Amino acid sequence: MGAICHSDHVSVHPEDSGGVGVDTQADLTRGLTADQVAQRVAAGQVNHTDQASSRSLWLIVKTNVFTRFNAILGGLFVLILITGSLADGLFGVVLVVNSAIGIGQEYLAKRKLDRLALLNAPTTRVIRDGALIEIPTGQVVLDDLIELRTGDQVPADGVMVSTSGLEIDESNLTGEADAIPKAAGDEVRSGTTVVAGTGRFPAAAVGHDAYINKIAAEAKKFTKTRSEIQESVNQLLKYITWIIVIALPLQLWSQWRAIGDQGWQQVVIRSTGGLVGLVPEGLVLLTSVAFLLAAVQLTRQQVLVQELPAVEGLARVDVVCLDKTGTLTVGDIAYEDCEPVPAANLSADEVRAALGALADDPNANGTLKALAAALPVPPDWQREDTIAFNSARKWSAASFAGRGCLVFGAPDVLLAADDPLRERVAELAATGRRVLLLGRSPAALQGQELPAGMTPAALVTLTEQVRPDAQETLEYFADQGVSIKVISGDNPTTVAAIARRVGLDVPPEALVDARTIGEDPEELREIVERTTVFGRVSPEQKRALVQALQRNGHVAAMTGDGVNDALALKDADIGVAMGNGAQATKAVAQLVLLDGRFSHLPSVLAEGRRVIGNVERVANLFVAKNVMSLIAIITAALFTLPFPFLPRHLTLVSAVTIGIPAFFLALGPNKRRYVPGFLKRVLRFAVPAGVVSGIVVFVSYLLARAEVGAPPASECLVQTEGSKVTDNVVCWQPSTAATIALLFTAFWILVVLSRPFRLWKAALVASMVAIAALAFITPLGQQFFNFSLTPTTLWTSLAVGAVGALAIEIIYRTEPGMRSAAGI
Known part of the structure; x- marks a missing residue:
């Protein structure tokens, strides 16, 4: 019955193309020569971009290292190192850990995404020196003669010079679901996909100049994800920076007045003890840890x-x-059912056999492939002629020996305007199905014309596969x-x-x-x-x-x-x-x-809620400590006293009442829905709780000094590199008393923020109390922390701490936002 119908092959010769390239015009029949390719590579006219799938390693490092948090603690850490009191520089470890967590997680994410891109790296067929070869898409050069086949992704921009039933899916760029037919002279753009036919074109724009890469370049401009938690922490750090600017001279002045005769090293150590307490270093670290653990958990999913x-x-x-x-x-269509037209006198099995024969096409488009996946090929159907599907006419046809011609396409094109079958088509289409018509005709195929005498045989429904x-x-x-x-x-x-x-x-x-x-x-x-x-x-x-x-x-x-x-x-x-x-x-x-x-996505949402809820739960611990330090600094200045704590004392308090328990609390379940106002809720509880803690510290400190009779400052030196601690243990009793009172109050803050209580939370608090007790009762702990107590100062400190705990309970119960934050 004649040859299979297809569009004419169009060839554009070099003398008609106007000339492109670095040196000579590209031969659009034999492609580029090896020398021409080398020249274009040397000129940078390659289909490669430097757009990374993620931030560069240097940018990751810079973002995680050069922060206000690191600047504040880093400066204080350097001061402590200069004094030689290494035991009081433990807080500097947080600098390294916090930065390492952020850098490590982002770098691992970068590697995974880059590996994904490498595994999915596409290839392209090009004509070079008259031979068809397949190369990585990134090695395509300007003017390369590219051959497209069904299923290929267009690697560059250009104008088609030859086509054969070529149709391009441009939904990746436009969102339009229907494939677009392409003929010689039509433009194609990178990033689109060939759904039918073949064709050739010379690459007119590659690399950064290609359309898809221009979109990608605009989209890839890095924008940091907004985080209310991180913004709130940064806002706190901003406030604290100004507080430190004011508190630093006040602290230095007051400590110089109180212990200036001991030397500048002692002034710096005591001053740093207060200033370190002003920085919520644990909160920043916990935020990074909480995010990291959630990210690791999600990676497993x-x-x-x-x-x-x-x-x-x-x-x-x-x-x-x-x-x-x-x-x-899913993105693919699937055959659903067929509905024979009563007038055609065909059974459903006969219709399925005809569809299976139509689908047995070496150049099948997406629709025929969907039929082929669901329907077997009948053994006794012999194809003679074919008219390939074309989006312009919206139908395809094939003739079979002894069986006439079958037509398959859009009902609105193949049915007459007054055909009652259109009503049924509309009903099926309204359900989201794709409806196609199968028609048959006894006439032979003639060119690209619809065969004469075609009558409807069946309606065929296809559907997108819903996830x-x-x-x-x-x-x-x-x-x-x-x-x-x-x-x-x-x-x-x-x-x-x-x-x-x-x-x-x-x-x-x-x-x-x-x-x-x-x-x-x-x-x-x-x-x-x-x-x-x-x-x-x-x-x-x-x-x-x-x-x-x-x-x-x-x-x-x-x-x-x-x-x-x-x-x-x-x-x-x-x-x-x-x-x-x-x-x-x-x-x-x-x-x-x-x-x-x-x-x-629900798992991601649940992880996010857990992170937000738990970070808010424990943020109060950190901010309360910061407020306590500020109160202690102001009080020390007013009473012209040494700052009550060494940096190592606050490291102990922070570790057992904040750092370690907060880490475990951040892992616990929390299904509370997100509620705006993270920072306000934290401040409403943490500020009064911190004020109470600060008062507890100085009441206990003053009572201890009065009870034991504090010796002159010159007799109470802090151990530094090359110096020795005085044997007069009375020097350390006021600080020890203040530490015990603060621990009592801080542990109660931990208790109220751990509600609703569970067995594992009770075990956590009990273990932290035990660790703190070891610092007071073991010789090693007493020596390292300079702890010394009398029974009277012990019970006095516990009593002051208990009063502070009672005040914390009252604050907690009168702040409804805190109860909801804890999930009660």
């Missing part, structure tokens, strides 16, 4: 956390924007008060039907065709609030919709897998990319679902 604060960020999200393809659906976990995940978000917005480049009706299949309520008024709205975020603010499903959305509109939600006060997350999602992911508060998505998308996302399973 195939969720790559590229930025530590992203774990917290998703817990703050109140709107999740989803791209249908790759998120709600099996999508509905359960969306139900979880609904239970947590998180709104869902489906933003897709596909047909609005289809998107709405898919959304309904996964349980979303999408009334007609909640559905919008984005072609009817603009791209100004300000104009979209009202629309985005009342709309659930957006269809035919451009990449720019996706970004604008996210910005509109943010301007309405929402914390928005965006999920996606295509380059057309990259800009929206970048601007969203939290960007979530699929592991099989475009590299540009994964590069800008804070979270990457390595196995592409949307169902991991």
